[in-house]
Amino acid sequence: MSVIRGDHDDSTSRPRAIAWARALCLATLGWAAQAEANTSDGYNLPVGVTSLSRDIYTLHMEVFWICVAIAVAVFGVMIYALVKFRHSQGAIPDTTLVHSTKVEIIWTIIPVAILVVMAIPAAKVILMMEDTRNSELSIRVTGYQWKWEYQYMDAGEGIDFFSTLSRDSNYARQLHSGIDPNTVPNYLLDVDKPMVIPSGTKVRLLLTSQDVIHAWWVPDFGAKRSAVPGFVNELWFKVDPGKEGIYRGQCTSLCGRDHGFMPVVVDVRTPDDFKKWVDEQKAASKQAAAQGEQPPPTALVLSK
Numbered sequence: 001m002s003v004i005r006g007d008h009d010d011s012t013s014r015p016r017a018i019a020w021a022r023a024l025c026l027a028t029l030g031w032a033a034q035a036e037a038n039t040s041d042g043y044n045l046p047v048g049v050t051s052l053s054r055d056i057y058t059l060h061m062e063v064f065w066i067c068v069a070i071a072v073a074v075f076g077v078m079i080y081a082l083v084k085f086r087h088s089q090g091a092i093p094d095t096t097l098v099h100s101t102k103v104e105i106i107w108t109i110i111p112v113a114i115l116v117v118m119a120i121p122a123a124k125v126i127l128m129m130e131d132t133r134n135s136e137l138s139i140r141v142t143g144y145q146w147k148w149e150y151q152y153m154d155a156g157e158g159i160d161f162f163s164t165l166s167r168d169s170n171y172a173r174q175l176h177s178g179i180d181p182n183t184v185p186n187y188l189l190d191v192d193k194p195m196v197i198p199s200g201t202k203v204r205l206l207l208t209s210q211d212v213i214h215a216w217w218v219p220d221f222g223a224k225r226s227a228v229p230g231f232v233n234e235l236w237f238k239v240d241p242g243k244e245g246i247y248r249g250q251c252t253s254l255c256g257r258d259h260g261f262m263p264v265v266v267d268v269r270t271p272d273d274f275k276k277w278v279d280e281q282k283a284a285s286k287q288a289a290a291q292g293e294q295p296p297p298t299a300l301v302l303s304k
């Protein structure tokens with residue numbers, strides 16, 4: 001690299017260069033602030049409703065601001081040098097820094113230090129994401145082309161159902177259906193039976209697949225993991241109490257023709273409402289068994 005050093009009178013070009021640098025900084029910071037302000041508009045990650053999603057968001061913003069600072073510093077120096085030490089102003093190339101060991105050590109150590117600074121909080125968050133200990137409710141999630149199966153363990157033992165694209169969306173998506181998708185609420189993001197979970201409870205998902213690789217994803221939970229045939233992947237989240245409601249996501253691993261038609265919907269209820277739901281489900285399955293109904297076909301395929 002050749003560094004150029006100016007040896008001309010720069011009394012007039014300096015204020016202009018400073019003004020340029022200031023404008024660049026303001027433009028960059030303004031854009032960054034805009035990006036953060038637009039969180040809810042989909043320009044940024046959602047902050048979410050779990051401790052995990054908040055930690056992921058905080059980490060993302062920390063790394064983002066470090067990148068902004070690096071960009072401002074690097075482009076600031078570069079543009080300043082381009083403007084101030086230009087040939088037309090009589091600048092003469094300084095070749096003393098070519099192959100300088102000192103400079104090479106500096107520009108190796110600084111990026112390594114920046115990477116270490118970013119790696120420490122990143123490692124903390126990754127370790128936390130993997131820590132599924134002390135979960136209070138486990139649900140086995142199986143991906144199929146193109147639906148999800150939710151099998152409850154622990155308190156919901158015995159509850160087992162499929163979650164498929166809602167009828168409204170399914171009709172509207174058909175070729176020549178004549179239905180305007182804009183008129184369908186939550187088009188392609190709604191299912192017949194959502195996963196139901198309690199708030200304030202550490203929920204562990206055991207993800208696998210019966211055919212190809214799928215991926216279960218709910219952005220507001222900061223939760224996303226692949227469902228791979230023959231493997232069981234773990235995932236956990238704990239929705240904040242008071243954040244009960246419906247949360248939506250999608251399969252995020254290209255899994256075939258109808259990949260876009262297997263949404264994920266999670267209905268978060270208070271622990272009391274969840275218990276009621278569990279009791280209702282158990283009563284309904286008992287009634288079905290008493291009436292001699294066949295068990296769901298998966299019971300024949302998956303060993304329990």
Ligand SMILES: [Cu+2]
Nearest residue numbers: 214215251255
């Ligand atoms: Cu899929």
